[in-house]
Amino acid sequence: MTDATTAPLTHEWLGRYESALLGVFGRPQLVLEHGDGAWVWDVDGRRYLDLVGGLAVNALGHNHPALVSAVSKQAGQLVHVSNFFTTPSQVELAERILGLSGAPEGSAVFFCNSGTEAIEAAVKLARRTGRTGIVAAEGAFHGRTTGALALTHKPAYREPFEPLLPGVVHLPWGDVEALERSVGPDTSAVVLEPIQGEGGVVPAAPEYLQAARRVATEAGALLVLDEIQTGVGRTGSWFACQQAGVVPDAMTLAKGLGGGLPIGALVTFGPEVTGLLGAGQHGSTFGGNPLACAAGLAVLDTIESEGLLEHVRAVGEHLETRVTALDDPRVTGVRGRGLLRAVTLAQEWAPAVAAHGRDAGLILNPVAPDAIRLAPPLVVTAEQLDLFVDALPGLLDRAGEEGR
Template identity: 85%
Template sequence: MPDAAPATHTEEYLGRYESALVQVFGRPQLVLEHGDGAWVWDVDGRRYLDLVGGLAVNALGHNHPALVAAVSKQAGQLVHVSNFYTSVPQVELAERILRVADAPVGSAVFFCNSGAEAIEAAVKLARRTGRTGIVAAEGAFHGRTTGALALTHKPAYREPFEPLLPGVVHVPWGDVAALEAAVGPDTSAVVLEPIQGEGGVVPAAPDFLRAARRVTAEAGALLVLDEIQTGVGRTGSWFAFQQAGVIPDAMTLAKGLGGGIPIGALVTFGPEVSGMLTAGQHGSTFGGNPLACAAGLAVLDTIESEGLLAHVRSAGEHLERRIDGLDDPRVTGIRGSGLLRAVTLAGDWAPAVAAHGREAGLILNPVAPDAVRLAPPLVVTTDQLDLFVDALPGLLDLATEETPR
């Protein structure tokens, strides 16, 4: 009998992973070792084009010199101090966020460590109105901590942990009449994503966001926009709300803000909202630590200095033209904005497309059975996007052979 094929490094580490980690993510698809720009390599030396970007986290790609330098420099100076004190990076990052958000005087930033934590802070902010009702949307994903999970819509995520935070109702996405009917005198906040990321990269119509702004103002409730996935240049503007012409009362940030270093933020707009949380009413041991804030500053500096907002817009438009130009009946369209996109398919082929893509050296995300999500680093080139578009028909050939329409 022939000798058994030797185990790869990937198999070795996956076995160790399954023995050592809580299995909330299932079996990982790859064991990645290093990256450069939009490329990553696994422990067996295979190269992949990363078109998911750590789920919209790696805004500058992998191993960007500006981010590496900023984190290295800060690590040699000051990694952490308690929030009895502040640091230069914390102050400067808060100021920079308010500037790029065009926030009015009296606006403020609370730093935390993740998007879910930013949503938890927003829930507490909303409770300071003296009301308990929150309106979210069907298809929404706002996180997996218990407060954020109450706002998340997917039953499979929610049901094992019910009862959750009471008073949350979900309205159909984009339904202005349903939104108007749901917002009333007990509503503390309406919480919406400008583009539902986990829901399939489904943009909100500007009219829906404008209606949310109107009805919350009329009801004395807060409008909270979840920009955890859409913020920090992902859609071609600093924040997606800027494209809709709507100013929220608060927004949540995370993902791309640190370029891979964990950080989250709640941004409050104007002195009235900013004054609703006072000393001792919220906090975070690690929130706003100097290392994470130095990373955030490097991300914002680089987006500005490298003109990445304009690049995101042009690269996203290029991708849209290329997808539309395929003229393949199996591809029904592309939705989203900038470099947060979903390529929609005529059948439930997305998981198979992603699996075959991985074998071909492409990291893709089947965000829905019939949609492939792309959230590549903001530095991805049009040539790299073309690699995916050129490969897509062949991936669909393989997927449709084994997956029923």
Template identity: 85%
Template sequence: MTAQAPHTEELLGRYERSLLGVFGRPQLVLDHGDGAWVWDVDGRRYLDLVGGLAVSALGHNHPALVTAVSKQAGQLVHVSNFFTSVPQVELAERILGITGAPEGSAVFFCNSGAEAIEGAVKLARRTGRTGIIAAEGAFHGRTTGALALTHKQAFREPFEPLMPGVVHLPWGDVAALEQAVGPDTSAVVLEPIQGEGGVVPADPEYLRAARRLTAEAGALLVVDEIQTGIGRTGSWFACQQAGVVPDAMTLAKGLGGGVPIGALVTFGPEVTALLAAGQHGTTFGGNPLSCAAGLAVLDTIESEGLIAHARAAGEHLERRVRDLGDPRVTGIRGAGLLRAVTLAGEWSAAVTAHGRDAGLILNPVASDAIRLAPPLVVTTDQLDLFVDALPGLLDAATEEGP
């Protein structure tokens, strides 16, 4: 007799007995996926509107990514950084091309967004200055250097004292930037859209002011495109919509389509020269497998027109949400396929729970906001499933009370 496959409750019990509880109890045990759909171990199907937190750019089981990773796994998975590989060189060249970086720019590959931020911090420190400016509401990661730039006190407090010299200014406040950026500032680090902060876009003028002020002060402008980059907002990078060229950019999440990879991009020879041989490194960063995945993601985004699709699908979603005319829905913000639906009450957790029961994976990014970051291959019909279900989900959530 064939042994029965384990089911959700059994696996969650085993999870709690074997994994460090930093994530709490998982909501589901997922087994496989296809496109924007995923199935749990009990066979239930869900529309994935979170995309692994903006990671699964091509959705699940995309043939181009599967083929690229399978081929590379059969050829060469890892080499130390005493050596390089064709995928590493080609992916670096492609990234420099889509960022529009000038001659003399360069890429450092790592394994995650937090590692990319750590590289940016070291880059900033090499200016000889120690002051770093970040924004209130910012999230840049949970390693200790990145955590110093992250604003949320609940994340920071258990691990303080953190790296000194970091100040957080009110988000979007140009006057505060003008007062704070000065001769001791090594870098200003900003997200074009604050993802974990609630999907709150920066005004283009704010980003342009940060570019002007850092240039005048001889400081670096570091744009964190970890969540917003790789086509998610309807352009390769969100800062491009403001016409801003930074001194450094951090990437991760969607770049590998689910295979771990991060990158720090330096713009121009002067910034690139700040980190010399031996001053930074990583064991796994830029391995052939992750770089082959990154190339497949970029190739597929281009060949399938997914940047234009992200822009059009996001606009469709915005229209549909606004057309609901539901007073419990106060708006929708963001760009492309990084969006937050804002609510008139603190119902997002309940809406998310009822959505999961209805086969929708959502993210309560704030108590009154639901984040959507679906795969870039999501269809407008699939987005309509969420919009059509939303009034009923709100009915169920509001009946429960606050």
């Protein structure tokens, strides 16, 4: 195990961290210094295969030349202007998102700085319908600010800060009949993730998303799809909802869009929805700043030019095939799509597997006690994923020994 003797600089930096930063994240696992592709190095020179990708943020991995070039060039021109003005990169990125999403004429983009802020914008959009009810799902995670937190389901996140935004109900995930019973004339929006990320990488069946679209339309409510984690190529298509053939009324983006720079977006579909928010009704000082938008353009351009959508589908299937071929009774399956996956376990070994994986040079995320989430850079190779699969039986051996 890593300790102060084997990692003295890590120990020093963590001591300084705990003396200077608010402890909302607990004690960090590593102190990272630099990266390249799917690899990162800590301050003591240890190398790790990054299979979490900054929680699905580092779409192009670390130190990708296209991203570095775009950000460096933009930093030498303009880093920030107020929202009294716009910039070419802001306009171009909005146009690209609308084109890739298949949004109809009259659609629009609002830029912010994070996924939580995109959800907040979606909540305000929904409120402009004149209704107050919002339907979300059990297991949902939509952010931690007070509006977004009302849509997030986990009681441990919610209860310390209640009362939250009223009118939000959480329905059983995947239950069409519950949607049909609960979405009605008081519902402003149905808000769903195509794949619940923090909920354990649990995909929605295409039929469920299609039913949500039908039910929302019949009730006159908005269908808001949270593509913060699933969007921008993560599942092998530009947006996960495209795989179900569903067009939402609004969509939230963040994470991979900036490739590591903070950016979020609310996308409105069609003039009727776009018209719900007018001048002065929402805003963001840093939203759509030229540096983040230049990064976003570089991410989209690179995904397209390097054929990463096809790559994500291929290596995601390779990962599932390899894990299944282990035929290890301690592994119960692989769920998810593309490069948003969970390896599910027969017992609650995930935290121990992640800890031993870190000692072995693998960064893993125990998203649930019995599930390991993988959200590596979209540029990860099949050979790199094989390093994890080959190590998994040994990691499970060590995790099992601890439980005896």
